Amino acid sequence: MSNLRRARIESAISRELSQYLHRLDDERLREITITHIELSKDLRYAKVYFTAIGKEEKKEEVMEALAKASKRIQKDVAHRLKNMRYVPLISFHFDLSYQKGEKVMEILDKVEKEIKEKEQNEEE
Helix, strand or coil: CCHHHHHHHHHHHHHHHHHHHCCCHHHHHCEEEEEEEEEECCEEEEEEEEECCHHHHHHHHHHHHHHHHHHHHHHHHHCCCCCCCCCCCEEEEEECCCHHHHHHHHHHHHHHHHHHHHHHHHHC
């Protein structure tokens, strides 16, 4: 299977999931942002990575809400993607890359501050 086809399917799933989640009654799921999707080689499984910016402390609560609604989400997304022969089985995974990126930025800011302080101390 071509990479272009895989990318198109991933994009379609991401688009439909995002639209669907933002229309749900559950406030916890409306604030989810789909970061990326990984399809298996046979297109049967899709790992959906998401983040809830500003809600990291409620990660477990969001995962619980997703687990509770996953069958309904799977069914409704499959209904929306009628042109696909098989709609992948969706599993949700919390994407930690945003938090890791923030931590790296904090460390870099701290190092930059220490360098500036050291330069000021050397000038005196």
